[in-house]
Amino acid sequence: MMRLIILGAPGSGKGSQCKWITKDYDVPHISTGDILRKNIADGTELGMKAKEYMDKGELVPDELVIDILKARLDEEDCQEKGFLLDGFPRTVAQAEALDSYLQERDMEIDKVINLDVPDEEIMSRAINRRTCENPNCKEIYNLRDNPPRVEGICDKCGSKLFQRPDDNEETVTNRLNVYHKQTEPLIEYYSKTGKVSTVVGQELLEDTIALVKGVLENL
Ligand code: ADP
Ligand code: ZN
Numbered sequence: 001m002m003r004l005i006i007l008g009a010p011g012s013g014k015g016s017q018c019k020w021i022t023k024d025y026d027v028p029h030i031s032t033g034d035i036l037r038k039n040i041a042d043g044t045e046l047g048m049k050a051k052e053y054m055d056k057g058e059l060v061p062d063e064l065v066i067d068i069l070k071a072r073l074d075e076e077d078c079q080e081k082g083f084l085l086d087g088f089p090r091t092v093a094q095a096e097a098l099d100s101y102l103q104e105r106d107m108e109i110d111k112v113i114n115l116d117v118p119d120e121e122i123m124s125r126a127i128n129r130r131t132c133e134n135p136n137c138k139e140i141y142n143l144r145d146n147p148p149r150v151e152g153i154c155d156k157c158g159s160k161l162f163q164r165p166d167d168n169e170e171t172v173t174n175r176l177n178v179y180h181k182q183t184e185p186l187i188e189y190y191s192k193t194g195k196v197s198t199v200v201g202q203e204l205l206e207d208t209i210a211l212v213k214g215v216l217e218n219l
Pocket of ligand 1: 015060094
């Protein structure tokens with residue numbers, strides 16, 4: 001049982017860290033971005049509302065995201081095994097909502113991992129990022145450092161790769177600005193709990209994984 005939050009700018013590589021953490025520690029990976037994208041794909045009312053904001057790189061309004069997050073945390077797997085929150089909280093209001101949810105249930109966050117990567121590196125990675133469209137795979141590639149063996153095809157499952165519509169230069173710049181303004185204050189917010197560990201994102205994924213492992217092994 002572990003309750004983790006991973007903070008980091010959009011494109012800092014949170015998703016890649018989440019993939020191994022969720023496997024090694026058998027903890028549910030909760031990505032609000034994934035939940036929202038699923039709603040868009042399914043054409044739900046929530047998805048239609050969220051899409052406008054997401055395409056511009058803006059945050060989806062707190063009320064919408066807080067409700068879907070709480071509903072997800074109420075599910076049995078999170079109650080039993082804890083959770084790894086990826087992309088939530090993104091504002092102080094979301095962090096406060098999460099705090100009251102946890103307090104009401106006598107639960108606590110064990111660790112906040114702050115993944116620190118320079119903006120220039122994030123931009124370069126984002127425009128080169130491709131994702132497997134298979135929802136059970138979601139493997140992430142990078143045309144610069146980690147290209148697939150066959151162009152446009154996932155090495156693992158053979159499904160098609162796609163570029164997220166929000167991975168263009170203008171949207172990424174906007175997302176980074178939003179991050180610095182609205183989400184970065186959460187580092188300070190959680191620092192007061194003494195539970196933040198900052199990990200500097202390394203060029204090689206394995207090196208970053210080793211650093212995060214070091215943090216989690218000491219819990
Ligand atoms: P990344 O993987 O690049 O960090 P995400 O997949 O987490 O991006 O999120 C994509 C978009 O979904 C965000 O730009 C934002 O519009 C919306 N979103 C995701 N999570 C939240 C949240 N907690 N609060 C508000 N908007 C969110
Ligand atoms: Zn795949």
